[in-house]
Amino acid sequence: MTPAPRRPAAKAPASAIPQVSWRRPQPAPIVLVSGPEEVCAERAIAGIRAYLRAEDPSLEVSDVRADDYEAGTLLALTSPSLFGEPRLVRVAGVEKCSDAFLAEALAYLENPQDGATVILRHTGASVRGKKLLDAIRAGAGRGIEIACPAITKDDERVDFARGEFAAAEKKITPNALRVLVAAFASDVTELAAACQQLIADVPGEITEEIVEKYYGGRVEVTAFAVADFAIAGNLSQALATLRHALSSGVDPVPMVAAIAMKMRGIARVAGSDQSDQALAARWNMKDWQVRRARGEARGWSNLSLGLAIQAAARADAEVKGASRDPIFALERLVTVIATRAPYGWDPHTRRTAL
Structure with a gap:
């Protein structure tokens, strides 16, 4: 029996409220900060606080946990005080919110308090609070949304780091950016901190040498340095x-x-006649990454490239337990890449020594 065709998954309804970048946050009666990328969310929330504090230094700031909520807290913190100071209420843990908070937050959307800004932080780790999010996105409470999606791909990390330097009006060379992102490929928070350290410490343009001076001890930076020397012969x-x-x-x-x-x-990229842009789109690379790889591909043949790829696969297995000498496996890989020949190859006898 032929199975019935699957129905396409229903698309989430488009949000009816303004979508604001976490790099350029602004206040509103309700600010939904959604998504799992914590460093972006922290920047957004801090930016809104700075914005409001610059407008009025008497800003009252309060923090609430939606998962450990006492009834009446939201209304008490947002209600005007005797002197009418502006209020900022930061609510964390909305993805784990209690029934009491959910009920009061939904009621608050119907009548937000004048002079109050309520930030709701929802990481997306659960569907808890979906009714509240749907109401906000439908326009209740005159809110805005600041999305902070996970930064997981290489090009996303490159864009993030480039944005850090652009926001600070700081120049960084493409190679320096590549090395920096490689050094912190597993942690965006650490990458953000490294960017800010370089911005604060380095007076002029940030070069690859500077990044290696600061972070050359990290394995990724060292590995790229080894690879660069080997590829250069x-x-x-x-x-x-x-x-x-x-x-x-x-x-x-x-x-x-x-x-x-x-x-x-x-x-x-070797041997391809496609444009940099086409190859970048095909392989999920940046244009500058394609240009660099094309430059490094000069002098390589299909045979020598295949040999190097095979050597890399063999070394990967050996350092993970297939060999008793992982260091020798690494040295052999580097030698194959640098010489573009089988390990131990003797050009005079045209045989391998090993």
Whole structure:
């Protein structure tokens, strides 16, 4: 029996309220800060507080937990005081809100208090509070939404870091940006802190050398440095950098992963006559990443590239337990890349020594 065709998933209704960037937050009677990326949410909430405090230094700021809520708190904190100071109420944990909070928040949307700004933080970790979110997005409470979606892809992290420097009107070279993002690929909060440190410490343009000076001890930066030397054919420098990293306690597994990623980037663009933009779209890369990979692809043949990719796959298995000597596996990989030949290849006899 032929199965019935699946119905397309229903799309979420479009929000009827303004969508505001977390980099340019602004107050409203109700501000829904949604999404899991905490560093962006923190920036948005801090930005609204700074905006309101600049308008009136007498701003009253209160914090409430929606999951540990005492009845009557929201109305008490938003009601005008004797002297009529503006009020900011920051509500955390809306994705875990109690029944009491949900009921009072829905009622509050019908009559927001003048001079009060209520920020509702919902991480999206659960569907709890969906009725409240739907009401806000439908226009109840004259609210706005600041979306903070998860930053998980390489291009999203690059865009985030580039935005940090652009917001500070600070110049950073493309290579420096690449190395910085690689160094903090697993933690956006750490990436944000690193950006702010460079912005505060470096008076002029931020270069790759500066980033390596600050964060060269991180395994990702070291791995890219080793890969760059090897791809350039500088075997002695690549091995020296590798051995220094390993003597400092760097784990071989992420080292191989970073080097393999570099080689895959070169393989994707090598020999292609497509434009940088087309290749970037095809492989989810940035234009500058494509241009760099194309530059690095010069001098590589299909044979030598295939050899390097195979060496990377072998090294990946060996550093994960297939070999008793992961350090030798790494050194062999670097040697294959730098020489563009099988390990131990003797050009005179045209045979491998091992």
